[in-house]
Amino acid sequence: MKKYMKQSLLVIDAQKVYTEQNSELFCRSSDKTLQKINRLIDYFEKKGLPIFMIRHVHALDGSDTGRLFDYAGDVDDFNFKEGSREVEYSTGLTRPHDAIELVKTRYSSFQKTKLDELLHKHKIERVVICGFMTNFCCESTAREAHDRDYYVTFVLDATGCPDLQGLKQERIRDIVGKLLEAGFATVVDTDTYLDS
Secondary structure, X not given: OOOOOOEEEEEEOOEHHHHOOOOOOOOOOHHHHHHHHHHHHHHHHHHOOOEEEXXXXXXXXXXXXXXXXXXXXXXXXXXXXXXXXXXXXXXOOOOOOOOEEEEEOOOOOOOOOOHHHHHHHOOOOXXXXXXXXXXXXXXXXXXXXXXXXXXXXEEEEEEEOOOEOOEOHHHHHHHHHHHHHOOOOEEEOHHHHHHO
C-alpha cells in the first residue's frame, strides 16, 4: 500500500433494510459489521479524511430502477423505496456532521452519482470500501473504482450480506475477497487496516 496516498472512506448502504431483523434482506451479525464500520468512520474522521455516506434509494413509482430488479420478480415489489423505513441509515451508525452524502440507484456507487467528480475534487487516489452488500454494491463499487484507476482497499469484515442460495455470509465474503484480491483490490480486515 502506497503510504502517503490520500484516501477516502466509502460507507455503502448502511441502511435499515440490512440491519433490522424483520427485513427480508437482514444480514446476520450486522451489529458487529456496523461496529467495524464505525471504527473506520472514527479513524477517517480523526484523520480529517473525506467520508462518503452512500445510500440506495428508488423513486416510489420505480421509474429509476432500470434493470436492477430483473431477477427479483415483479418490479412493484422492489425494495429501497424513497420515504420507507428500510432506506434510512442503520440505527447505531456513526454519522459525521461533515460526511458527504450521496444517493444511488444502481449497484455501483459511481453510476448516476457525482462520486467520481467529488473524489477527483478531493484529490483522492485510494478508496476504502465498507458497508452492505458484500457481493453486490460493495463489490460492484470496488470493481468500477479499479476500472476508473483508483487504488482500492476492501475491508472485508466491515461488509455484510444475507445468506444466498445455500451460501452463508462468511463463505460469500471469502469468495468475494478472493476474487477481488486477484486483480481489483487490496483485501484486508478492519484490524489490519487500522494497524497499518
